[in-house]
Amino acid sequence: MDKNFDPKATEDAIYRMWETGGFFAPNKSSQAKPFTIIMPPPNANDPLHIGHAMFITIEDILIRYHRMKGESTLWLPGTDHAGIETQFVFEKKLAKQDKSRFNFDRETLYKMIWDYVQENSGVAIDQMKKLGASADWSTFKFTLDPDIVARVLETFIKLHKDNLVYRGQKLINYCTKCGTGYSELEVEHVEETTKLYFIKYGPFVLATTRPETKFADTAVAVNPNDKRYKSYIGQEIEVMGLLGTFKLKVIADDYVDPEFGTGVVKITPYHDFNDFDVWQRHIDEIPAPKQVIDKQGKLTSIAGKYAGMKIKAAREMIEKDLGEKGLLAKPSEAYTHNVGVCYRCKTVLEPLPLTQFFIKTKPLVEGALRALDTGETKILGAGQDKILRHWLTNIRDWNISRQIVWGIRIPVWYNIKGHEQRAWLSFLDKEGKQQQGTLAQYLNEFGFDHIKKNLQQIDVGTWSEGNNPDWVVSVTEPSEDGLWIQETDTFDTWFSSGQWPVVTLQTNGAAVFEKFYPTSVMETGYDILPIWVMRMMLLGIYVTGKSPFTTVYLHGLVRDEKGQKMSKSKGNVINPLDMVDKYGADAIRIALVMSSTPGQDKAVGENTIRGMRNFSNKIWNAARFVYMEKQHAEATDAPGIEDNNFMKKLDETVHSITQLLNALRVGLAAETVHNEFWHWYCDVAIEQRKRKEISLQALETGLTTFLTLLHPFMPFVTEEIWGKFVNDGRSPLIISSWPENKNV
RNA sequence: GGACACGUAGCUCAGUGGUAGAGCGCUGCAUUCACAUUGCAGAUGUCGGGGGUUCGAACCCCUCCGUGUCCACCA
Numbered sequence: 001m002d003k004n005f006d007p008k009a010t011e012d013a014i015y016r017m018w019e020t021g022g023f024f025a026p027n028k029s030s031q032a033k034p035f036t037i038i039m040p041p042p043n044a045n046d047p048l049h050i051g052h053a054m055f056i057t058i059e060d061i062l063i064r065y066h067r068m069k070g071e072s073t074l075w076l077p078g079t080d081h082a083g084i085e086t087q088f089v090f091e092k093k094l095a096k097q098d099k100s101r102f103n104f105d106r107e108t109l110y111k112m113i114w115d116y117v118q119e120n121s122g123v124a125i126d127q128m129k130k131l132g133a134s135a136d137w138s139t140f141k142f143t144l145d146p147d148i149v150a151r152v153l154e155t156f157i158k159l160h161k162d163n164l165v166y167r168g169q170k171l172i173n174y175c176t177k178c179g180t181g182y183s184e185l186e187v188e189h190v191e192e193t194t195k196l197y198f199i200k201y202g203p204f205v206l207a208t209t210r211p212e213t214k215f216a217d218t219a220v221a222v223n224p225n226d227k228r229y230k231s232y233i234g235q236e237i238e239v240m241g242l243l244g245t246f247k248l249k250v251i252a253d254d255y256v257d258p259e260f261g262t263g264v265v266k267i268t269p270y271h272d273f274n275d276f277d278v279w280q281r282h283i284d285e286i287p288a289p290k291q292v293i294d295k296q297g298k299l300t301s302i303a304g305k306y307a308g309m310k311i312k313a314a315r316e317m318i319e320k321d322l323g324e325k326g327l328l329a330k331p332s333e334a335y336t337h338n339v340g341v342c343y344r345c346k347t348v349l350e351p352l353p354l355t356q357f358f359i360k361t362k363p364l365v366e367g368a369l370r371a372l373d374t375g376e377t378k379i380l381g382a383g384q385d386k387i388l389r390h391w392l393t394n395i396r397d398w399n400i401s402r403q404i405v406w407g408i409r410i411p412v413w414y415n416i417k418g419h420e421q422r423a424w425l426s427f428l429d430k431e432g433k434q435q436q437g438t439l440a441q442y443l444n445e446f447g448f449d450h451i452k453k454n455l456q457q458i459d460v461g462t463w464s465e466g467n468n469p470d471w472v473v474s475v476t477e478p479s480e481d482g483l484w485i486q487e488t489d490t491f492d493t494w495f496s497s498g499q500w501p502v503v504t505l506q507t508n509g510a511a512v513f514e515k516f517y518p519t520s521v522m523e524t525g526y527d528i529l530p531i532w533v534m535r536m537m538l539l540g541i542y543v544t545g546k547s548p549f550t551t552v553y554l555h556g557l558v559r560d561e562k563g564q565k566m567s568k569s570k571g572n573v574i575n576p577l578d579m580v581d582k583y584g585a586d587a588i589r590i591a592l593v594m595s596s597t598p599g600q601d602k603a604v605g606e607n608t609i610r611g612m613r614n615f616s617n618k619i620w621n622a623a624r625f626v627y628m629e630k631q632h633a634e635a636t637d638a639p640g641i642e643d644n645n646f647m648k649k650l651d652e653t654v655h656s657i658t659q660l661l662n663a664l665r666v667g668l669a670a671e672t673v674h675n676e677f678w679h680w681y682c683d684v685a686i687e688q689r690k691r692k693e694i695s696l697q698a699l700e701t702g703l704t705t706f707l708t709l710l711h712p713f714m715p716f717v718t719e720e721i722w723g724k725f726v727n728d729g730r731s732p733l734i735i736s737s738w739p740e741n742k743n744v
Numbered sequence: 745g746g747a748c749a750c751g752u753a754g755c756u757c758a759g760u761g762g763u764a765g766a767g768c769g770c771u772g773c774a775u776u777c778a779c780a781u782u783g784c785a786g787a788u789g790u791c792g793g794g795g796g797u798u799c800g801a802a803c804c805c806c807u808c809c810g811u812g813u814c815c816a817c818c819a
Contacts, residue, residue: 221819255818256818274818337819387814559756594758595759601813602756605756610781613781621778628778671758687783
């Protein structure tokens with residue numbers, strides 16, 4: 001027997017033994033009560049990072065503990081198609097081949113991404129196995145599996161029937177680079193220092209950071225109580241601009257802060273959220289809005305000679321021209337404010353008027369709040385309960401339309417007949433070249449079938465009142481006469497993952513759903529509380545009437561040794577698989593959870609992991625000592641004078657670990673078992689044994705008990721020892737019974 | 745501007761009403777003893793400051809200071 005434990009030589013074989021033994025499947029006994037965790041599905045296309053290792057570890061600890069307690073334990077794994085991220089990565093790949101999404105029709109592009117993801121999808125799963133994840137792989141689901149898609153569509157149809165879906169034109173945060181709009185939860189806010197311009201505007205001077213949108217101004221607003229401008233309210237003013245003079249109405253709105261800038265604000269409803277709201281409040285006073293920036297981030301034809309220019313270039317040129325025309329009242333000032341950027345590519349988002357599908361969220365909130373009030377669902381994680389309530393009470397309608405192909409296509413069909421002139425679309429012609437325009441332009445030349453088959457995107461826009469296209473919700477093409485085209489937008493990825501606990505169980509069979517829903521613990525990072533956990537509650541309760549989980553355990557972010565955020569640019573990223581390779585899976589597992597606490601970030605460095613590698617070696621050597629003692633033991637094992645104290649202490653340890661795990665205090669449980677094993681069992685008890693103060697039998701009981709207690713945290717080394725010389729040839733540790741404490 | 749956290753050993757963090765803890769680091773001693781991926785001994789703490797409740801507070805309450813994160817429409 002080697003002096004050191006060698007994880008590399010043993011871990012894979014142990015995992016295979018567990019897997020082929022079928023030990024990950026739930027206990028079939030009818031008396032066993034269920035314990036369920038649905039795994040947060042990682043991006044199918046990405047290798048695991050340290051944050052994944054964190055959730056794998058915590059969930060596996062809970063799963064192994066409950067399995068050893070004899071419960072019918074299901075850990076259902078899966079992966080997510082991660083719409084925007086994956087399409088973005090794929091497009092970068094295309095760019096390297098001098099291609100873009102515009103070179104392909106929708107269907108072809110989807111298939112290419114599908115194949116690309118298939119190539120990579122095994123990686124994350126293998127990595128989870130390396131970390132020891134005892135998930136039931138037979139229940140595995142991918143968010144684009146046909147059975148999952150069918151369920152997700154069903155939910156949408158139900159929402160529509162219940163009048164909880166609407167199609168509406170709103171201002172949407174749109175990424176001109178990724179080519180899609182978002183919901184407000186996906187917008188990241190970053191501080192930006194920009195110029196605040198002071199522009200002569202008729203009789204006023206106004207302060208703006210965005211002179212390039214002034215071509216779309218439809219009003220000027222002042223504060224109703226601002227004495228300086230009171231006489232102008234309700235009047236029209238004449239403004240000399242870069243493209244000539246025009247007239248605008250002056251309106252009064254409380255939103256204008258008289259203290260800021262000059263107290264005069266231009267109103268550009270289609271390019272600013274506040275202005276949009278002002279327009280809504282003064283809809284009778286302000287004429288129809290104008291759009292000056294398009295989806296490509298370029299200025300539209302209303303910008304005259306600036307049309308076609310990118311925002312940044314246009315702004316610079318406009319600044320110059322304003323200066324030359326003497327329209328700048330004074331030099332610009334540096335101004336720091338927050339702007340929304342794309343969480344994926346960090347491009348500054350443009351507020352643009354888009355027609356999208358929305359889910360009415362307010363009617364769904366009540367059930368979620370009730371679940372929190374009654375304790376049906378408990379949130380673990382410093383203060384996160386209150387944060388969730390805050391989100392729930394301030395929720396907005398959910399924009400679920402995404403202008404990408406990598407996702408579940410929205411099951412909505414438009415009848416374009418009679419609206420051919422207004423249906424904008426892009427498709428590939430017979431030479432594979434992109435054509436863009438209205439259906440009316442191309443219908444005769446290419447025929448409807450060709451256009452449909454080679455379609456990239458359709459935008460049927462918003463018709464004026466009473467002149468809307470028919471749209472019907474249907475999974476298949478409607479049979480009625482007409483020119484039917486399916487919406488090209490896909491669902492927000494979070495719309496499918498928001499149903500994850502429900503649909504993964506349902507698609508594993510009605511009996512599985514019946515038994516394991518609602519699930520026991522949802523374990524994930526606090527950073528996705530609103531974007532994911534909240535939505536799972538909303539949709540889960542909506543579909544099933546029950547909150548999808550009893551407890552939400554929100555782990556913290558993993559940071560580096562100094563508590564710094566890990567990032568590629570800082571070069572402080574720890575790859576969990578490298579650490580497994582170097583120190584063993586057990587070491588990184590316990591390093592991640594020991595002394596961690598829900599909702600609080602966790603600092604982990606290689607030193608920490610090395611220290612825990614030493615701990616797994618310590619376990620190994622303690623076992624080795626017991627084994628050697630047995631070799632030299634005499635036939636009769638005399639009781640030791642410390643036996644009673646030893647057993648009592650052992651029992652207390654079992655008790656406290658059990659209590660801690662029941663209370664989901666995983667970090668403290670790990671710390672306790674580590675300390676008791678090392679500093680009591682090894683440092684005290686084994687030394688007592690050397691002086692013959694405790695019996696070999698007591699020492700052996702101690703070892704087997706500790707192997708059981710340690711197993712959820714460090715499954716490999718404990719299983720290896722168990723199989724090798726504690727329980728040779730008998731059932732493996734993974735399905736051994738959790739010790740009962742008798743005397744405490 | 746608001747919300748939520750956090751401030752405990754050199755560093756990173758547990759502990760959350762009853763004599764201050766862990767990991768990593770540091771100092772000294774120990775080497776054929778299960779393990780040097782070790783053991784023993786040790787140093788470093790007014791548990792952010794102040795006030796209150798209590799027989800007793802790192803822990804509960806108030807307040808101040810500092811840090812972080814998220815949210816928010818000041819162009």
